[in-house]
Amino acid sequence: MKKYQQEIDDWVQGYEEPYWPALSIFARIVEEVGEVGRLLNHMYGSKPKKVSEAEQELGQEIADVMFSLICLANKHNIDLDIEMDKVIEKSRNRDKDRFDKKQK
Amino acid sequence: MKKYQQEIDDWVQGYEEPYWPALSIFARIVEEVGEVGRLLNHMYGSKPKKVSEAEQELGQEIADVMFSLICLANKHNIDLDIEMDKVIEKSRNRDKDRFDKKQK
Amino acid sequence: MKKYQQEIDDWVQGYEEPYWPALSIFARIVEEVGEVGRLLNHMYGSKPKKVSEAEQELGQEIADVMFSLICLANKHNIDLDIEMDKVIEKSRNRDKDRFDKKQK
Amino acid sequence: MKKYQQEIDDWVQGYEEPYWPALSIFARIVEEVGEVGRLLNHMYGSKPKKVSEAEQELGQEIADVMFSLICLANKHNIDLDIEMDKVIEKSRNRDKDRFDKKQK
Numbered sequence: 001m002k003k004y005q006q007e008i009d010d011w012v013q014g015y016e017e018p019y020w021p022a023l024s025i026f027a028r029i030v031e032e033v034g035e036v037g038r039l040l041n042h043m044y045g046s047k048p049k050k051v052s053e054a055e056q057e058l059g060q061e062i063a064d065v066m067f068s069l070i071c072l073a074n075k076h077n078i079d080l081d082i083e084m085d086k087v088i089e090k091s092r093n094r095d096k097d098r099f100d101k102k103q104k
Numbered sequence: 105m106k107k108y109q110q111e112i113d114d115w116v117q118g119y120e121e122p123y124w125p126a127l128s129i130f131a132r133i134v135e136e137v138g139e140v141g142r143l144l145n146h147m148y149g150s151k152p153k154k155v156s157e158a159e160q161e162l163g164q165e166i167a168d169v170m171f172s173l174i175c176l177a178n179k180h181n182i183d184l185d186i187e188m189d190k191v192i193e194k195s196r197n198r199d200k201d202r203f204d205k206k207q208k
Numbered sequence: 209m210k211k212y213q214q215e216i217d218d219w220v221q222g223y224e225e226p227y228w229p230a231l232s233i234f235a236r237i238v239e240e241v242g243e244v245g246r247l248l249n250h251m252y253g254s255k256p257k258k259v260s261e262a263e264q265e266l267g268q269e270i271a272d273v274m275f276s277l278i279c280l281a282n283k284h285n286i287d288l289d290i291e292m293d294k295v296i297e298k299s300r301n302r303d304k305d306r307f308d309k310k311q312k
Numbered sequence: 313m314k315k316y317q318q319e320i321d322d323w324v325q326g327y328e329e330p331y332w333p334a335l336s337i338f339a340r341i342v343e344e345v346g347e348v349g350r351l352l353n354h355m356y357g358s359k360p361k362k363v364s365e366a367e368q369e370l371g372q373e374i375a376d377v378m379f380s381l382i383c384l385a386n387k388h389n390i391d392l393d394i395e396m397d398k399v400i401e402k403s404r405n406r407d408k409d410r411f412d413k414k415q416k
Contacts, residue, residue, distance in 0.1 A: 055180050
């Protein structure tokens with residue numbers, strides 16, 4: 001994650017106003033999440049696109065959301081690697097006994 | 105990104121139903137994006153929390169969204185490193201002449 | 209719709225700052241849409257709540273979203289009855305030949 | 313609200329599958345909420361459109377969200393007038409002493 005946070009920051013720091021106001025970045029995130037929703041309705045709704053084509057697009061839309069999330073994190077000096085490790089640890093503990101494990 | 109995609113996949117593959125249906129993962133993503141919105145309203149609205157405290161929480165909420173996005177990507181065999189490189193490249197080209205660059 | 213727009217406006221006009229900034233109202237809308245998503249995952253996911261109970265809650269969450277949408281509309285002097293009529297008309301025309309009609 | 317709920321229901325009941333699955337309607341709602349976000353960033357971001365034009369569009373986008381919310385409500389037999397009355401009542405009570413009232 002550090003790689004992407006750094007790359008994006010290096011690039012935007014060349015601009016007068018490196019990051020938008022937080023609530024504008026947020027509106028952008030929601031716009032892009034909406035695009036993911038549109039695509040999923042294509043894929044799982046009544047008129048599916050070709051699967052391989054839709055998966056290509058889905059990858060780009062997910063990455064668009066991630067890009068904006070990284071901007072929001074950078075703006076607030078958040079180290080996403082630390083945060084990701086915490087979230088994964090949290091999920092492991094929370095779900096330990098919550099779902100059915102495969103039988104060995 | 106590969107590290108997180110792999111870690112999450114290793115872990116969920118131990119379960120009977122590794123990933124939820126795509127539209128359920130999507131609803132989860134939106135729930136967590138909503139949490140980010142709630143927090144930003146605390147931070148930038150009329151009753152701000154202490155900034156350091158809110159930034160801690162914001163980091164976790166952003167990482168929660170990322171976690172669910174990675175689940176959605178894994179479910180569809182999407183390589184997020186490839187997609188992130190494309191998005192960053194795309195942004196660089198699109199915004200090249202769009203905003204004011206800092207004067208040297 | 210006019211009734212609700214009027215009721216909400218009458219009430220908030222009693223305050224110093226009747227409506228929040230638009231992007232804050234938007235973040236609130238998304239927070240509440242996220243609540244709808246959480247509830248739908250309860251209803252249609254693996255651990256359903258009792259249906260009648262969930263429908264009660266769902267009604268409130270949907271109305272919460274509507275309330276915030278009405279605030280956003282009021283802030284921008286939008287007459288939602290005019291807009292609703294247009295949207296319904298538009299949907300009728302667009303979907304006329306798009307889905308299978310019931311056989312008489 | 314009853315008027316719109318009834319109009320939409322009368323119309324979709326003519327189709328084989330009157331309402332989409334709930335999670336598909338939800339993805340549609342989010343797509344349309346994303347459109348509202350896009351427009352607000354135009355209106356309040358660095359490159360504003362003409363205000364009157366943007367307000368026109370904003371009205372349609374808000375009504376699009378409402379349309380999909382009404383579909384979700386109809387699908388679950390929710391009476392939105394009852395729910396709206398509850399939400400307005402709840403807001404009145406909650407915010408009674410929360411914000412500064414105008415001085416008489």
